[in-house]
Each structure stands twice: as C-alpha cells, then as structure tokens.
Amino acid sequence: MAYQNITGSLTPADIQEIKAAFAIIQAKLPFLVTLSVEKRRKLFKATATSAHKSLSTA
Template sequence: MAKNQISANLAPADQEAVMQAITTIHEKLPFLIDLTTEKRRAMLKMGDKSRAFVSKALEIATQNPDFLPRSFDLEEMRRDLALYEALYPVLLSLTQLQELVDDTYIATGSEAYVAALAVYNYAKASGDVAGLNIAIDEMGRRFYRRSNKNKCEATAS
C-alpha cells in the first residue's frame, strides 16, 4: 500500500466555522459577478504588462482630462483599477488556499480508494469467508465494463 500522505479529521464544528468564513467572504464581496464561458473568452484580460499600461493611461487621463469625450467616466476607470488592485492579493490568497484544499481532497480520496482496493483484493483472495461473495460481487461491479461487441449489439437493437 502507498505511503499515507495525510491523516487528519475535520471536526463538524471546524467545518461549520470554515463554511461561515466562506459566507463572510461572500458577504464582504457582494459585488462579485459570475461570467459565462463565452463572456469570459470574449473579454480583454489584464496581465502584468497590461497593469502598467492601464496605470499609465489613468495617469495621463487624470492629468489631461480635456481630450477625453464627456461620456468617458474617469472616476469609474479609477474605481475599476482600485478594485482590481484591491482584489489581487485576495485572489492570490484564495487561489493558494483552493489549491491546498484541492490537493488535500485529491490525496485523501486517493488514499481511501487505494485502501478500498486493498480490502476488495484481500476479500477476493480469502474466498467465501463469512459469506463475502455477495459483497465482493457488489464491489466488483465497479470494474464491470461491457465489451465493444455488446455495445454494438445493444445499439443495433
């Protein structure tokens, strides 16, 4: 069996506290939006090089507002950039936390699955001990795959 990478418990009270913290984050960020995949693809993305460009453009617009059309909302640009800059460290922290939770979730699932496979193999190898055949058959259905021949026959019918 593979080396156990994690052995921990998440107490219900701790799980509830984490869920409450997530609720608090949602409450503190009521302006968050949910973009569709299509809208996300269509949007211009601001990376590190673009951040400097946008900051410079805001500086120029602030110092020389006369060349901008009246419909241009300089204050909205300033608010958008300020929010972008304020969200950046939050995004980095949440991304790091999400990766840790995801890695831990994958590792614990993998360890549980490896252990279950070991139980299944030990049970199969031990024969009909204490009427395990029904349980072994039920577990074995997890690995059952219909052959291509059976699939073709089923779709032709």
C-alpha cells in the same frame, strides 16, 4: 490519484466555521460575479508565451 502521504480530517464544527467564514467573505465582497463556463473560457489566460510577449513589449 490519491496521495498516500497526505491525510487530513475536519470536524463538523470546523466545517461549519469554514462555511461561516465563506459567508462573511461573500457578504464583504458583494460585487463579485459568477462567470459562466463560456465566459471563463474567453478570459485571458496567463501562459509563459503571453507573459514573455507582455514583458518584451513593455
């Protein structure tokens, strides 16, 4: 569903700057890993119920 009231555009130069910034971030954080879909599914999910349980046991 497209939003009627939100517009935006990027110039090719802007896109190149953004890509360069991401490359710098990746170079500065070499310890980051890519998780498979299966590993992401197994990660802890913060929900209202789990947050409430964590707060009540603290």
